[in-house]
Amino acid sequence: MDDRFRGIGELAEVPSVAVVVDVMRAYTVAAWAFARGAEKIVLAESLDAALALKARHPDWVALKDGAPAPGFDAVNSPALLRSVDLTGRTVVQKTTAGTVGALAVKDASLVLCAGFVVAEATARALRERGGDSVTFVVTGEDGRAEEDLACAQYIARRAGGGTPDATGGGPDAENGTDGTPDAKDGTSHAADAAGFLRRAAASRAAAELAQGVRAGAHPDDVSLCLELDRFPFAMVAALEGSLMVLRPYGN
């Protein structure tokens, strides 16, 4: 598999298959929303677009990152969402990076949205449907967010991908690997993931969330974002009319 690792601004063309990675916290939050019963998640283009959708669908749950704001029902915190009953609800999500990344590749033939909590399910979906070339969209920090890059490299490795290309997806020094997949050697998922999770735990996003400098967060957010394979499903985003809609896949 030819794996590419790109920031949102580095996407030169619409990829055929894209995995949009946002560990902290958009796609950890999305996975928790599905775990709490949400039917679907509409990925909003802007905060105003999210509010306009909420106005048309008052029973939809409007969610944003950063501090709470008028008109929004929730914030982009997995810890705060884990106690909310979302059975049958539609969530409208707008965040700084993750939702922007999915919308940037909305015309791809397959868009998976991922974090560590759905890593193996995402790798399985790639093995089933991925094709020869996969573009991993590293949504944070212009493609340099370590938590997102580590997660993308891990998923690529579990999907049996080849050596990451030179653009940001370099060899994983933590694990001393050249990116050559060894998923087939029976390595346990936890052992295989240890170095990648350590990189994410040491990331700037993890530090800022732990220090409480980011509004709309909870002390448990970082640990929840690092729960490898917490959920058995992947998440596929696709256009439904004019809306980019995320749904669980394959559980």
Ligand SMILES: O=C(O)[C@H](CS(=O)(=O)O)OP(=O)(O)O
């Ligand atoms: O909600 C998040 O964690 C971030 C925004 S910030 O880093 O907290 O300001 O957005 P995301 O799009 O989930 O990376």
Ligand SMILES: [Mg+2]
């Ligand atoms: Mg992020």
